[in-house]
Structure formats: C-alpha cells, structure tokens
Amino acid sequence: MIPGLDIGPARPVRLRHGLATRPATTAAVRVLTGADEAALGGNGPGGEHWVTLVLATVVAELGGSRPEPDELRALSIGDRNALLLALVASTYGSLVEWVLDCPSCGERLDAAVDLVELLGDATHAPSGPRPPEGLPAFRLPTGADLEALAELAPTAPDPAEQARRLLLDRCVTAWHTVDEATLAAVETTMAAADPLADIELLLSCAACAAPVPAVLDPAAELAARLTPHRRLMTDVHALALAYGWTEPEVLALPAPRRAGYLTLVADGEAWDGDR
Template sequence: MIPGLGIGPARPVQLRHGLATRPATAATVRVLTGADEAALGGGNGPGGEHWVTLVLATAVAELGGSRPEPEELRALSVGDRNALLLALVASTYGSLVEWVLDCPSCGERLDAAVDLVELLGDAAHAPAAPRPPAGLPAFRLPTGADLEALAELLPAVPGPAVGDPAADDPAEQARRLLLDRCVTAWHTVDEATVAAVETTMAATDPLADIELLLSCAACAAPVPAVLDPAAELAARLTPHRRLMTDVHALALAYGWTEPEVLALPAPRRAGYLTLIADGEAWAGDQ
C-alpha cells in the first residue's frame, strides 16, 4: 500500500436552500480520485443534468448529516447543486478559475481570475432575497430534477405555434417548460408578471445562473463572464489516456498497482510525476 497518502479532508459547503423533506443545508464534498475521474468520463463526460447528478452522487459525502440519495440530490435547487460543483472543483483541482477574454468595447485581451472559495463564501453570507412583490403567482425554485426532465422533453417539443416564432427558439422552449413545472398558471398572467417571477427566482437562488461582471484594465468597460460549474469540472477531468499514462509511470517508478495509483487525486499524481521527471523518485520498499 502507499504510505500516508490520504486524499484530503472533505470540504464543507453551506447550501442556501437545502432539502424540503429534512433539515439539510450543510454538506461536504470529497476530493475526486483518478478512479472517480475514469467513472465520470475521464475528460469526456457526457455533461447535462443527469451527469451532474452522477457527479454529486459520487462526491457529496454528507448532506444534512447523512449520505444523500440520488433523488435528494435531484431535489436540490439549481444554485445549491452549482455550489456543490464549485466546491468540488476547488477541492480537487484548486480554487482559482482563470479566463482569457476579449473586451467587447475596445478588444483588449483580458486575463481574469475568480477564486471559487471566495465566491462560495460570498454566496453563503449574502443577505436573503427580498420578499416577492404582492400578486405574483405561486412558484418554486427549479431543481436538478426539473432540468433533467427538460433535457428529456425538449427533443419531443412540437414546433412553434402559428404566429409565435419565438417558440422555435430552444432557449424559449426551455424557459416555457420550466415555467410549466415551477410557476402556477403562468399562462394566465401578463408577461410583466412572469418576468417579475423570474427575477424573484433568480434573486432567491443566485448561484443558479452565475454571471460575473469584470472590468477591462484598458478602458474600464464592464466585461461579462458566465461561470458554468459543470463545464469547469468537465474541463478538468483527466482524460482516460492520461490516466493510463499516470498509472504506467507511477507503477514503473514506485511499484504501485493500478488501484493504488487511481486512488490518488490528480494534483497528488502530478506531484509524484514531477518528482519522477526531476529524478527524485524512489522505488524501494513500499
């Protein structure tokens, strides 16, 4: 066995909403191992909300004091699921997310960075959303189960209604399907009221749609940047070929078995590979 190679403590995550069925606003996520990365697609994960539920079922060690069931993970709000994904990225691969963006005003290349731990801390301590305006129809926040259902329904949605070309837009189709599931009798109110409901939902679950407003260093113009937690995680998963290369190199250098190598998270494997490259590996008694 590899001596003294724990994969690190689980990271606590404070959820804004948690579960309706039991007290569950405190969660922990554990670091992904190489075996987890392989099971999740090895850099070629299918993506989508079903995949996100699989990721959370793999990595969420505790929710409200117990190991969560997949249905409980589906029942979390979209923002709470995103919080768990961001904590997972920070724990496994590091908390800094870096982008290279072009300023839409002057075209200057902008190097930007966001600290996920700070972002999660700000979200956890953000004030509660204001009371919804009077007269809005009853609504609930979209959940992972809703987004999974949308993914299944969208291919079967009929074509646009006559005189309503916007209904052919996939984003508009998704919006209407989500309203059908989450807002009572939304068809019976005017568009301004529906917009007020959507604004209230966004304020109540701010991590559901994460758009950051950066500033251009050259002209000070605002530069919007969208943070997609699932995409950030998928981009960091170690590809299958690279996992095989890691196993091969570490087995040769240290005599470790494939399960032992795949029990390590990506940064720990990278550290040992650096030692090998620097000629510091030792293949004595393990």
C-alpha cells in the same frame, strides 16, 4: 496500498436552500480520485444528468447522511453549483482564470476568480429585495427540472423560449392566469434567491472601461479539468515504474496527491528501491 493513505477529509459546503423534505443545509464533498476521473470522463461529460452522476459520486454527506440520487436532483441549481465549485476547488485548486475579448473595443482581458471566495460570498449574500406583492406561488428550479428539460426534443421555433416556458410551468402554480410581466418578476425573484444558479461576473475593460460579462459554468469548469484517459494511463505508467504500485493503487489516489507524486518523480525524487 500505500500505508496510511486515505482520501482525506471531505470539504464542508454550506447550501443556501438544501432540501424541502429534511434539514440539509450542510454538505460535504470529497476529492476526486483517478478512478472517479476515469468513470466521469467516460460518461459524458456534460449535461444535467452528468451533474447528478458527479454529485452522487462525491457528495459524502448531505444534512448528516449520505444522500439519495433523488435528493441530489431535488437541490436547487445554485446549491448543485455550490457543490460542483467546492469539488473543483478541492480537486484542482480554487483559482479559475479566463482570457476574454472586450465586446466594445476588442482588447484582450485576463480574468480570475477564487472559487472559495465566490462560495463564501454567495453563502453570506443577503436574500435580496423583497419580491413584489401578488406573485403566484412558485418554487426554485432544481436539478430534476433541468434533467426533464434536457430530455425534451425542441418543437417550437424558439427552443430557448420553449425551455423557459416549460421551466416556469414546472415551478409556478396557477400558470394559466399569470401574465408575462408577472412571470418576468418571478424569474427575477428566483435569480435573486439562488444567486449561484447563473454565475455571471461583471468585469471592467482596462482599455475602454466597458463592462465585460464573464459567465462561470461550474459543470464546464469541472469537465475541462478532468484528466483525460490517455493522461491517466501515462500517470499510472510513470508511478508504476517509480514506486511499483499497481494500476488500481495509482487510480485510488486523490487527484492532487497523484499530481504531487508525479512532480516528485519528474524531479527525480522517487525512491529507486536499491539505495
């Protein structure tokens, strides 16, 4: 192994809600290694079960101790997204860029968001207006709720509405006595309380000034960045040739450091052993 190499400090993340079972509003996420990328890329990627697997891999600490998988499932969707965004930022960089077409005039728009700023803003965002009086007791949707939904075979003509009803059924008590307007108020209150659960940035078209919504899906952003197996092999090949490292040694490198060494090799900086 390379002398002195460790995987680096885990990035601290503040969670808005944490756990109901013990105080846990601080967490730390470690960076992905090549071995992590190989394992996670081979297990999906995508879906809520996959998100739990990712979090079980990288969340080094939750409220002062290493979390159980069920604790990671019990986090709100927004808290799970905060952990995913911190992981993307520390492993692949914090800038996310899109190209979008304006839905009004078709003009092409470049959009960018800094994940570290987004996380900071979300952490400090006010809790929103007071919910209306008379709402039934409810809790925020969690990873466990979305995992349960993912296992359902759609049976209704409108699967999205079926999923919405089932989610509310799991999260709202006294469901049978609640009318549609109250349910809508519950959903609005849930969204305000967990702003990173659904991340939609509102951009403005430079040509026609129309509002252009841009959805940020943290799991999709991570999946799109994972180094594919074929690329990992060529990375191992290049670093094994340049430095004499073994495959496990190369794959144990944090992904940003592997990228750094590959840049050095490409620039002809690698020590050739004979000088």
